[in-house]
Amino acid sequence: MQQFQDLHWAKLIWNCDIPPSKSFFLWRLMHEKVPTEENLMIRGCAIPYMCNFCCRHVESSFHIFFECDYAIKLWSWLAGCLNLVLQFTSMEDMLKLCELNWSPKCKITITAAIINLLNTIWLVGNQARFNNKFISWKSAISLIIASNSLTGNNL
Incomplete structure (x- = not known):
């Protein structure tokens, strides 16, 4: 019989108040299945991507979602809303x-x-890469608030 991981976080992300497409994105991110340069290279695709936000680092999941200045500004905003200090060393x-x-x-x-914050980072990065359109971090916060208001309305 195959051993399965204890994914204590799985019950958190699958919720009727959160759109399944957004929960699925986080599921893919947690399982390292989001097509970042790092993950594509592991699968044999040699595509030289740099982070769409800073253009200084290789596009890894941890960098674009937690270490890049753009992501740090969004996480700092959320930390301020929650009155917490956030520090991430892993996805979990x-x-x-x-x-x-x-x-x-x-x-x-x-x-x-x-x-919504993670989905917005991915959306903004794709807009920069594929449409040559840069969305400021302040506009990204507006996108996060708009997406989150749908959850709040359902509650």
Whole structure:
């Protein structure tokens, strides 16, 4: 019988108040299946991509979603909203935010905010790469708020 990983975070991301397409993106990110340069190289595709935001680092999942200045500005904004200091050393660290002592509705809203933030980073990066359109981090915050308001309306 095959051993399965204990994915304690899986129940957090699959929620009827969060669009499945957005939860699926996070599922792919957590399983290292998002087509970043790093993941494409592992699969045998040699495509020289640099981070679309800083153009200084190789496009790895951890860099574009947590280390790049663009991502840091978005995470700093979310940290300010939650009145927390955020520091991530792994993908799982971001979901530990949802395990804090929040009310059930607040937990869903925070989970949705994390998922929407990550989806927005991916969307903005793709806009820069494929449409030569750069979206400022302040505009990205507006996109995150708009996406999250749908979750709030359902609650």
